[in-house]
Amino acid sequence: MTKKYIGTKEILAWGQEKDGKPGYAVKYPDGYISWSPKDVFEAAYRKCEGTGQHLTFGDAIHFLGQGKKVARAGWDGKGMFLFLVPGSTFKVNRPPLLGIYPEGTDINYRPHIDLKGIDGSISTWNPTCNDVLAEDWLIVE
Incomplete structure (x- = not known):
C-alpha cells in the first residue's frame, strides 16, 4: 500500500x-x-545559501539544529541573527541562582534560541505568529 x-x-x-x-x-x-x-x-x-533565500520557519529551525545562524530578511537590524544554545549542566556558584539554590546544586540548563541584537547584546528569543508563518528566513554567515 x-x-x-x-x-x-x-x-x-x-x-x-x-x-x-x-x-x-x-x-x-x-x-x-x-x-x-x-x-x-x-x-x-528552496535556496539556502547566498542571495534569494526564502526559507520557512521549519527550515530555519532545521538549520539552527545544525549549528547555523538564521535571520529574517525583513529584520531592520544589520547583524541581528538567531542561534541555538545547546543544553548543559552546571553547578550553582554565583547570583542570582546562588540566592535561589544552595552552592554546588546541579542545574539543568535547557536548550533555547537566543537573539544577537544590533548592539551586540544577547537575549532569549520567542517567535511571533508572523515569524512562524514567514517565508523570508535565511541562513547568515
Missing part, C-alpha cells in the same frame, strides 16, 4: 535543459545525479 512522505534534504543543483525543457540537474549527498523539470524542482526545493 502506498503512503505519503515528506522529507528535508540538502542537495546541489544547477540549471540545465533536457530535451529543450528547462530544469535542474540535481546532485544528492551520495553523489547520485538526476534531472528534474523546473516546476517540479521549484515546488520541492
